[in-house]
Amino acid sequence: MTEPTAPARAEIVVDLDAVRHNVALLRRHVAPAAFMAVVKADGYGHGMVEVARAAREAGADWLGVATLDEARALRTAGDRGRLLCWLAVPGERYDDLVAADVDVSAYSVAQLEEVAAAGDRVGRAARVQLKIDTGLARGGATPADWSGLVAAARGHERAGRVRVTGLWSHLVASDDPDHPANAAQEAVFAEALAVAEEAGLEPEVRHLANSAAALLRPAARHDLVRCGLAVYGLDPAPGHTARLLPDLGLVPAMTVQGRLAMVKEVAAGSSVSYGHAWVADRDTTLGLVPVGYAEGVPRAASPGAEVWVAGRRRPLRGRICMDQLMVDLDGDRPAAGEPFVLLGPGSSGEPTAQEWAEAVGTISYEVVTRVGGRLVRRHVGGSVDGAGAR
Structure with missing residues (x-):
């Protein structure tokens, strides 16, 4: 009997239909x-x-x-x-x-x-x-x-x-x-x-x-x-493209997503992650996101960056670790295994690669080219729907 495939701990999903859309759009624009x-x-x-x-x-x-x-x-x-x-x-x-x-x-x-x-x-x-x-x-x-x-x-x-x-x-x-x-x-x-x-x-x-x-x-x-x-699908001239070509219509192709490893309560005054760089100012709940700087998540992104969990953006708390990071669930109690989105197109409210870049003071090129490590990459769209280890 074949064991059912478990959902990915964390993965990069690449929408090749978005790539095709962007190439066709750009070709028309530059003809x-x-x-x-x-x-x-x-x-x-x-x-x-x-x-x-x-x-x-x-x-x-x-x-x-x-x-x-x-x-x-x-x-x-x-x-x-x-x-x-x-x-x-x-x-x-x-x-x-x-x-x-x-x-x-x-x-x-x-x-x-x-x-x-x-x-x-x-x-x-x-x-x-x-x-x-x-x-x-x-x-x-x-x-x-x-x-x-x-x-x-x-x-x-x-x-x-x-x-x-x-x-x-x-x-x-x-x-x-x-x-x-x-x-x-x-x-x-x-x-x-x-x-x-x-x-x-x-x-x-x-x-x-x-x-x-x-x-x-x-x-x-x-x-x-x-x-x-x-x-x-990423803006090569943030602040200028939207002004000069507001209806361009590029579609970001990458989503980085996975499932929470753990949800836990912390009391006001609790210190979080290495160096205790963040101290809870109230009773709250934290979600353990099982990715870290070994997956290319910039360590400098906390504080400032956010992760989409249970229908909301959740701020990072404490320092990003090699294998994991913590987000503030603000008292919400989603179950362990709840989906998260680290970055994506932004169409559903999730953070984008550009927003992660701004949180770190870099460019979206660096964000998408660095992400990887132990993440599985899966391609979807058109006739393609497959996964492969990096």
């Missing part, structure tokens, strides 16, 4: 630009392979990842569409990615040579996208080095070693649409495109805009936009 769904960092904590499939089903023209291993994982999972990866260190091997028709980025002449050599070994021209640093001071060639990189790439292209498929950069402050860095970077990028055109490069795509710029700066869209956070 005629092509659309890239960025699925790096395990799909921003949502599951890279599952999100990638949902994004493709909704019409994503490209997928974007950071590392070479992420690109390998997508090809192993069966994805055969246009795919860009952009982060490598000297000495990493590109051979299998070139053979698998993956676009890889080059930031320098030395890196370009490594990619071209991989193409030589596998007997095909490598698909390469050149990145220029327009002001982020992170990856990409500086404007001073750009002409040299472009010339080297054109030389390799003439020799049949590479095909330059894209030119791109990344914005500093797209979440603040009025920041002067946006216009300054757009100008630098335009100059870089002119240098490349003069050298004879004819890329398939030119791209600068991430989620916030794709939504709020039409001039930055060029041939392709790279949407990450917005794919997952």
Whole structure:
């Protein structure tokens, strides 16, 4: 006899219908630009392979990842569409990615040579996208080095070693649409495109805009936009998107939920959790939520964050522990095993990833990508309804 499956102690539920909805909505918004769904960092904590499939089903023209291993994982999972990866260190091997028709980025002449050599070994021209640093001071060639990189790439292209498929950069402050860095970077990028055109490069795509710029700066869209956070239904420019696009309609895809491990009474004057950082000012009840910082819940979130239990938001009490945290039930007595929602879409009143981010003084990107640990992830929506251990 098969034992019945017990409800999860705590889990991440990812709604792939929400992902499909968001991708379709964003594609319409940015048309005629092509659309890239960025699925790096395990799909921003949502599951890279599952999100990638949902994004493709909704019409994503490209997928974007950071590392070479992420690109390998997508090809192993069966994805055969246009795919860009952009982060490598000297000495990493590109051979299998070139053979698998993956676009890889080059930031320098030395890196370009490594990619071209991989193409030589596998007997095909490598698909390469050149990145220029327009002001982020992170990856990409500086404007001073750009002409040299472009010339080297054109030389390799003439020799049949590479095909330059894209030119791109990344914005500093797209979440603040009025920041002067946006216009300054757009100008630098335009100059870089002119240098490349003069050298004879004819890329398939030119791209600068991430989620916030794709939504709020039409001039930055060029041939392709790279949407990450917005794919997952989260606002990439809090305070600006709602003002400028109040009816956009993104749907958050992640819910973190589970069941209370215990409910207990505490008397006024009782101290709670490590260091006795909180003392009850009245008789109350506490709920034991069986997740902690080992699951990626920020320890700094108490006080300030809340958890949805028994139809209400409940404030955290005391310090968050490695495996558990306490919430104030204000005298209510739900049974042990009562469902809780740590974060979700907010449509039923539960806290959102953005609210957790504000409680900690960070961004929602960090909240959703950090959550995990011992949590089980379950995907729902459309033809998918399954669970898998992290």
